[in-house]
Amino acid sequence: MTRYISSTINHCILLIGLLIMIVPVWIIFASSTHSSLFINTNGLQFFLGDNFIENYSRVLFKKSGFFNEITALKMFFNSFVMATGIAALSVITSLMAAYGLVYFKIKYATIIFWLIFITLLVPLELRIMPSYIVMSKLNLVNTFAGLILPISASAIATFFFRQFYKSIPDELLEAAKLDGTSSWRFFIDFLVPLSKTMIAAVFIFMFVFGYNQYLWPLIMTTSEQYWTVVMGLKTMYGSISDRFAFVIMSMIPPVVIIVFLQKLFIQGIFQNK
Amino acid sequence: MSFLELQNITKIYPNGTKAVNETSLNIDNGEFVVFVGPSGCGKSTLLRMIAGLEDITSGEISLDGNIINNIDPSERDVAMVFQNYALYPHMSVFNNMSYGLKNRGISKDEINNKVNDVAKLLEIDQLLTRKPSMLSGGQRQRVAMGRAIVRNPKIFLFDEPLSNLDAKLRNQMRLEIKKLQRQMGVTSIFVTHDQTEAMTLGDRIVVINNGVVEQVGTPKEIYSKPNTKFVAEFIGSPQMNLFQCKIENGLAKISDMQINLNNSLNIQDACIGVRPDDILISDQGEYSSSANLVEYLGSDMIIYSSVGGQEFSCKLSSKINLKAGDNFKFNISPSALHVFDNNSGQRV
Numbered sequence: 128m129t130r131y132i133s134s135t136i137n138h139c140i141l142l143i144g145l146l147i148m149i150v151p152v153w154i155i156f157a158s159s160t161h162s163s164l165f166i167n168t169n170g171l172q173f174f175l176g177d178n179f180i181e182n183y184s185r186v187l188f189k190k191s192g193f194f195n196e197i198t199a200l201k202m203f204f205n206s207f208v209m210a211t212g213i214a215a216l217s218v219i220t221s222l223m224a225a226y227g228l229v230y231f232k233i234k235y236a237t238i239i240f241w242l243i244f245i246t247l248l249v250p251l252e253l254r255i256m257p258s259y260i261v262m263s264k265l266n267l268v269n270t271f272a273g274l275i276l277p278i279s280a281s282a283i284a285t286f287f288f289r290q291f292y293k294s295i296p297d298e299l300l301e302a303a304k305l306d307g308t309s310s311w312r313f314f315i316d317f318l319v320p321l322s323k324t325m326i327a328a329v330f331i332f333m334f335v336f337g338y339n340q341y342l343w344p345l346i347m348t349t350s351e352q353y354w355t356v357v358m359g360l361k362t363m364y365g366s367i368s369d370r371f372a373f374v375i376m377s378m379i380p381p382v383v384i385i386v387f388l389q390k391l392f393i394q395g396i397f398q399n400k
Numbered sequence: 401m402s403f404l405e406l407q408n409i410t411k412i413y414p415n416g417t418k419a420v421n422e423t424s425l426n427i428d429n430g431e432f433v434v435f436v437g438p439s440g441c442g443k444s445t446l447l448r449m450i451a452g453l454e455d456i457t458s459g460e461i462s463l464d465g466n467i468i469n470n471i472d473p474s475e476r477d478v479a480m481v482f483q484n485y486a487l488y489p490h491m492s493v494f495n496n497m498s499y500g501l502k503n504r505g506i507s508k509d510e511i512n513n514k515v516n517d518v519a520k521l522l523e524i525d526q527l528l529t530r531k532p533s534m535l536s537g538g539q540r541q542r543v544a545m546g547r548a549i550v551r552n553p554k555i556f557l558f559d560e561p562l563s564n565l566d567a568k569l570r571n572q573m574r575l576e577i578k579k580l581q582r583q584m585g586v587t588s589i590f591v592t593h594d595q596t597e598a599m600t601l602g603d604r605i606v607v608i609n610n611g612v613v614e615q616v617g618t619p620k621e622i623y624s625k626p627n628t629k630f631v632a633e634f635i636g637s638p639q640m641n642l643f644q645c646k647i648e649n650g651l652a653k654i655s656d657m658q659i660n661l662n663n664s665l666n667i668q669d670a671c672i673g674v675r676p677d678d679i680l681i682s683d684q685g686e687y688s689s690s691a692n693l694v695e696y697l698g699s700d701m702i703i704y705s706s707v708g709g710q711e712f713s714c715k716l717s718s719k720i721n722l723k724a725g726d727n728f729k730f731n732i733s734p735s736a737l738h739v740f741d742n743n744s745g746q747r748v
Contacts, residue, residue, distance in 0.1 A: 296486065307504055
């Protein structure tokens with residue numbers, strides 16, 4: 128009986144938390160399916176309207192920006208490329224950096240690691256001018272490479288992978304050595320599959336980080352062709368329901384990535400048990 | 401020339417610890433050799449140097465006529481079974497066993513045949529699709545063995561592979577390892593700290609202490625003629641009784657007990673060893689003592705007693721009726737005695 132009560136209480140608390148998070152999003156979504164006129168006269172809506180297709184297709188395909196050169200669809204594409212690039216490159220560079228630091232007999236590995244780690248103290252906003260100068264000297268302004276490269280190495284991810292590698296027993300490497308594996312094959316056949324769960328976590332983290340970038344793409348792009356969703360949010364001057372529709376759509380890519388990778392994440396946890 | 405030769409092998413760790421000191425050893429093809437010694441004596445280090453997982457500070461190792469000091473572990477053609485098995489957690493049993501073969505560029509069909517044959521031999525053919533996490537300790541042990549066997553290496557190295565198993569399984573696996581080794585005739589080195597394992601498995605035993613080889617010999621030689629006090633104490637269960645004494649003209653004096661050694665030895669600081677089962681209890685015994693404690697082991701029992709303040713144990717059939725506190729008489733045959741010089745620790 129007490130168990131029943133305590134589980135009811137637990138569920139109530141969880142439900143309240145869920146409502147606090149979901150209701151505002153729902154209201155935005157419900158409002159985005161009404162016409163602007165209706166919202167302006169009746170306020171925010173809790174129930175769905177019938178302008179869903181009309182509003183969303185208008186927002187997706189309408190040319191916007193200062194020079195009307197870009198559609199929301201293109202912004203989503205830009206953001207997706209940028210976030211995926213940052214996440215993928217971060218995973219690759221930090222996996223490899225950690226591999227080098229842990230498994231190769233580097234004389235000052237610990238010092239090198241701490242040097243990498245203290246770059247956490249220098250976020251992009253602090254080094255934005257030098258980064259911009261480097262990129263512009265390399266002629267990478269208004270390119271995806273310019274958007275991605277300066278944010279494509281992550282000290283915190285290197286730290287996570289390093290700690291994880293250190294927890295892998297040495298015997299595994301020794302057994303693999305006796306089985307004739309090379310350094311590269313050990314990395315591909317052992318470390319990458321073993322860190323699958325960590326890779327998923329770092330990928331999610333870096334994807335959201337990349338997707339949320341505002342200042343860097345603002346500085347790196349002069350052409351509207353390279354605008355991202357977050358920049359678009361700032362410059363969306365359409366009607367109120369259009370803005371709501373844009374906000375809702377801007378949430379979709381990170382949510383999809385999280386839902387998709389979470390599955391892999393949980394799978395990994397069960398396999399390693 | 402022997403199959404595996406170790407010449408003056410020394411290992412000094414960067415912090416100055418000398419793990420192995422000037423060790424020389426010859427091992428013949430097909431032999432089953434056991435390295436035994438207390439933990440930290442350097443036996444595992446020696447094994448790992450043979451495998452190539454540890455650098456050699458000085459000395460030379462040759463395998464099948466080639467010096468392998470600087471040869472990569474993967475090219476030495478040795479296989480090792482680790483204490484914690486070191487199975488690849490993310491690979492199925494089949495992939496665990498075939499990984500080494502794949503790296504050697506063997507064709508898929510041949511790999512399939514080899515893995516299946518070995519799996520049948522080890523009775524793990526039902527488990528090939530499972531992951532190591534889904535296996536019991538004994539099954540993991542078999543997979544680890546299978547992974548070593550399937551490569552058909554020149555030499556098998558076992559690094560305390562049985563110490564994670566429970567007693568019953570350990571005995572069973574011990575027998576199986578011995579049987580497999582006989583069947584396949586592959587030269588094997590087995591490291592253990594358990595003297596029973598050493599005695600039962602090895603064609604020859606190498607007793608190591610503090611990085612130095614104390615004695616090399618067949619189990620029988622080591623048991624019946626230990627070269628040093630250390631070997632005498634280490635091999636045999638229950639362990640050998642050692643009496644501190646003074647020997648004058650072949651007469652060993654252990655407080656008021658005197659044993660005639662039938663020789664003319666004179667040693668100031670000596671030590672006499674008697675195996676617990678060489679102490680014979682009889683009513684006509686020359687010496688007498690009283691039982692402090694009796695341990696009943698089923699067919700046998702062990703009696704703990706003391707003579708002149710020095711404790712000793714004797715092992716006898718439990719058919720004899722003796723309880724704690726009883727007095728008993730016993731004999732020690734001079735031929736069963738082992739005399740050591742306390743200063744050198746060597747057998748006299």
